[in-house]
Amino acid sequence: MSPDILDRLARGLAPHGLLFRGGFHPQPGDDVPARADGARVATVVMIGNAGPALWPAFTGSPEYRTRQAHALDAWTRRVVDGIAPGFGAEACYPFGGPPHLPFQRWAMRADTVWVSPLQILVHPEFGLWHAYRAALLFVDRLALPERAAGARPCDACADRPCLAACPVDAFTATAYDSARCREHVRSDAGRACLTTGCLARQACPIGRAARHAPSQAEWHMRAFIG
Ligand code: B12
Structure with a gap:
């Protein structure tokens, strides 16, 4: 059932310029937080963006148009908090710290990315032009696509x-x-x-x-x- 959930998730994210960016099954060293409902997290799914797709969706939003403080974070929270419950997931975010959740470490578990000399992560297709906006915490152990092979x-x-x-x-x-x-x-x-x-x-x-x-x-x- 999980490829179906992930397809549905990708379709829900696309109109917002957001992408499914892989996932992983957490282990103790991953520092994945407990869910607010106290349930153990069995799958983490990363959500992000790459290239220019997010920009028209974000600049059309009230958060951008009214120049709200931390507009991109506020927009992300509204959009992803709106999507997560439909999948039985809870969302967490890379912003709002310190302390910061270790999104770059999680990204390296989930996605074909490596630390670049600039310290931000490099992707074989998107180079340095990609980011992580949220992670979804699932109680179910979802079957995840293989992390694509590739070289840094x-x-x-x-x-x-x-x-x-x-x-x-x-x-x-x-x-x-x-x-x-x-x-x-x-x-x-x-x-x-x-x-x-x-x-x-x-x-x-x-x-x-x-x-x-x-x-x-x-x-x-x-x-x-x-
Ligand atoms: C604080 C922060 C900043 C600070 C300080 C960054 C710094 N390098 O000192 C400031 C405000 C300066 C900043 C600026 C930018 N940031 Co910033 N930032 C963050 C934030 C919120 C926390 C980073 C942090 O403290 N991590 C520490 C711990 C908590 O995280 P971690 O995953 O465990 O980090 C580990 C890995 O990086 C790992 N690591 C590092 N090197 C190596 C090497 C190896 C071999 C391994 C295995 C691991 C490893 O070790 C780190 C420590 O444990 C993250 C979001 C997040 N929550 O991660 C974004 C984030 C890192 N930033 C991001 C970006 C894009 C930027 C900017 C380019 C934004 C811009 N203006 O366009 C700039 C430029 C920064 C740059 N060139 O490095 C992106 C990077 C995306 C990517 N491609 O990797 C992130 C992930 C946010 C996002 N929404 O995606 N940032």
């Missing part, structure tokens, strides 16, 4: 243009200096990062077709600098 694209990327593209060297091979990044994006010198999106992220050769349009890129960068 960064291992075959000798030049690593992402690490060289940041104007203020906010990225090293092991760390991201978010304070330095934010200070630059807020300054006149950081105008290109603000209006076209993170230059390091854009330097990645993978998934270029999934890059954000300038309006979406700027919206995310403005949300980042606060």
